Amino acid sequence: MPWLAYVHHRMPVQKIYFNWKSGKSEKCIFCYPRIEAGQPTVCSETCVGRIRYLGVLLYDADAIERAASTENEKDLYQRQLEVFLDPNDPKVIEQAIKDGIPLSVIEAAQQSPVYKMAMEWKLALPLHPEYRTLPMVWYVPPLSPIQSAADAGELGSNGILPDVESLRIPVQYLANLLTAGDTKPVTARTETYAGDASLQTC
Incomplete structure (x- = not known):
């Protein structure tokens, strides 16, 4: 099951067992007893900043090999996106039902x-x-802490957030982690929500 992650230093990851009394996983085992019971993981449910999300993605199993066989590494991100199916598409819903996927899973994918x-x-x-x-x-991808940017005199043209190209974490570094070195998707995503964040502060 896909999820979005950011590890907080207070996450309970010291030991390798599921503590039934507290209901927490002491080492990440993806809280499989909770998942099997239809509940979210403890980290998703109790995350301090609500920065961890869990969700269902429908995918085309036949497209996996094609995506993984992509020769140019910088195309892998886009090929991976093409594996996932739109859960609101009537054809996808019809095929999912034919394949025995419960309606509750389809609804979870839609939300x-x-x-x-x-x-x-x-x-x-x-x-x-x-x-x-x-x-x-x-x-x-993270944005730079605003205070450190202000102290360094690196505020962007809007005076609130630094420009994407002058973030504390270099765009190329993030691209090497997240898009096989392709900086365009990282820059586009970061500019999108950096712009949203600056609009919210106005």
């Missing part, structure tokens, strides 16, 4: 925050697509 962030809004990016493992953990 999935991961689908919205990765596919609709195009904010989330996969980790190391060049490994060709088609990871199901997606990340939203």
Whole structure:
């Protein structure tokens, strides 16, 4: 099941067992007992900044090999997006029902925050697509802390957030992590929500 992640230093990851008394996983086992019971993971439910989301993505299993066989590494991100199916498409719904996927799973996919962030809004990016493992953990590239940017005199033209190209974490570094070195998707996503953030502060 895909999810968006950011690890907080207070996450309970010291030991390798599921603590039934507290209901928390002491080492990430994706809280499989909770998932199997239809509940979200503890980290998704209790995350301090609500920065961790969990959701269902429908995908075309026949397209996986084609996506993983892409020769140019910089095309892997786009090929991975093409594997995922639109859960609101009537043809996809019809085929999913024929394939035995319960209606509750289809409805969960239609409401999935991961689908919205990765596919609709195009904010989330996969980790190391060049490994060709088609990871199901997606990340939203971070913005620089605003105070450190202000102290360094790197505020952008809007005077609130630094320009994407002058972020504390270099765009090329993020691209190497999330898009096999292709800086265009990282820059586009970061500019999108940096612009949204600056509009919200006005």
